[in-house]
Amino acid sequence: MAGEISMIGSVILALFLAGYLGQQYLPPPKPKVIGLDLGTTFCSVGVFQPGTGEVEVIGDEEGRKSIPSVVSFTDTEVLSGHQAQDLADTNPQNTVYDAKRFIGKIFERDVLEQESSRYPFKVINNNGSAEFEISTNHSFTVSPEFIGSRLLLNMKKMAERQLGVPIQKAVISVPAEFDERQRNYTIRAANLAGLEILRVINEPTAAAMAYGLHKVDVFNVLVVDLGGGTLDVSLLNKQGGMFLTRAMAGNNKLGGQDFSQRLLQYAVERVRQEFGVPPTLKEDIHRLRQSVEAAKLNLTLHPSVSIRVPLHLHTADSSAPPSGSSVPKPVVFQAVITRELFEELNEDLFQKILAPVKTVLAEGLLEKEDVDEIVLVGGSTRIPRIRRLISEYFGKQPNTSVDPDLAVVTGVAIQAGIMGGSWPLQVSAIEIPNRHLRKTNFN
Known part of the structure; x- marks a missing residue:
């Protein structure tokens, strides 16, 4: 019996030694699952690097890590990202942005008319769903998920160029307020780009993971996400690696x-x-x-x-x-x-940021002193006045240790590494669905 135990111990030791030597002297495997942040204004793609445990946010050919969420149609081609954004003023009727605001949503006719009046391109109602009318050398319509697919395809190609391997699987983030239909249509956009989505993760949870909050002992986390076009404030409760979005509020017409x-x-x-x-x-x-x-x-x-x-x-x-x-x-x-x-x-406009902050605290039955961590997400939270406004309100500094532009994609990439079984293993973030959650909007 003792001999058998000794043999088992030797085998285990040999396996650990082989793993250690392999990690030290063999090139790490290429990541096979990418993390995608399909934002309203900008989008990004990242990977969790096996072996080092570091997240790499992948840049385009010019090294830019945030890609404008813009798609432009000309007589001869469909452009996305920076190339499309360059046509926003010269080809406004055929340059679509903010498609994420429409994806998977069912609109009342008057609501869609009011929403579409903000844009130079034409938004039409197709049985309650939004579509975009394009007029180049001929007229046609495209769906919001098609617009999303062109951006996701762009990022897929960026990742394949950087990693040197074909990519077919991904984890993607969505706003916590997205319902099942909006999540499914986001997955459909990824499928159109040739990607299989292994998991959908809420953006505030992804941001919390980027800050490492899935591995530390905190309870109440406030995520302030202020990007180019929208403000989202989320109150997360975390216990034992499980995240519950307790309250949400925001302003869909406030941003950079x-x-x-x-x-x-x-x-x-x-x-x-x-x-x-x-x-x-x-x-x-x-x-x-x-x-x-x-x-x-x-x-x-x-x-x-x-x-x-x-x-x-x-x-x-x-x-x-x-x-x-x-x-x-x-x-x-x-x-x-x-x-x-x-x-x-x-x-x-800056003062409007505090209204949803106060609302989520009230709905979460918390005082501002009860918030353990304040996490900033989105490029507009770099603005010194906004950081000062938030720190003065809470009486403490928000957490700014992660690039706010890349916080969501960093967290999604960590989750992608988990789904791909990358070493070193990470603690996964488990989201508890809150079926009664409703977002309060300030416009």
Whole structure:
């Protein structure tokens, strides 16, 4: 008997030694499951690297790790991501964005008409479902899940190019408020891109995993997700690795785009004051929008930034255009934008962030002192005024140890590693469905 036990022990020791030596001297296997964050404004793809246990968020050919959730149709091709975003001003009727707002939802006719009035592209009602009407060299309609599939296919190809292996399986994140139909249509979008979805995970839970909260002893976690187009605030309860979304609130019409729009309106008015006319050409407005968007991003790091934009304005005293041209010679608009000015232009919008925060605390029957961790997600939470607003309200600093742009995709990639059996093994996040959960919206 003792000999048998000794033999079993020797076999186990040999297996551990073989595993150790293999991990040290053999190249780690390639990840076979990717993590996908199909966001309203931007999307990302990540992988959990076996052996190192690190998450790699994969960039495009220029190294950009966040891809605009935009798809544009021309007479000859369908473009997605940055290429599509570049056509947003010159091909607005055929450039679709915010498709995630429509995926899997059933709309009343008047509600869909009101929602679609915000966009330059045409949204039509097909028995309660939204579709987008495209007019290139012929007219046709596409569904929100088709738009999603083009973005997911783009990210699938990015991952395959980086990893050097074909990818067929993925984990994907969705908002906690998504019902079963919306989740199924998101899965359908992935299937159209040639991907099998192994698991759907809520975005707040994914963000909590990115911050490592699935491995530490915390109970009440508040996730503030402020991206380009929407604000989502979620209150999670966590016990023993299980997450329950206890309350949700948000604003579907508040995000970084709105902050940029305030800055664009300011710039347009400055142009009108300086040159006598506002910019009207699509190309001019496109350049101004790009310039103020860059200024907004730079103001997170610097107290002031300068913008310099050439414009083709039709002014009464503008130089005559070259013969045969209808476009006047350019003038140059220059301005200094300070962080103080940016905060002043947007202060009323920033204050709107606190309303859903207070609501989830009230619905979760918590005082703000009861929140153990405040997690920031989404690029707009980089804005210093927003971080200051949240820290002043709670009396403590939010957790900013993870890149807010990449928090969700990082957590999804960890879950993808778990589903793919990658080593070192991680503790999985188990979500407890809350069938009675409803999201409170502030608009």
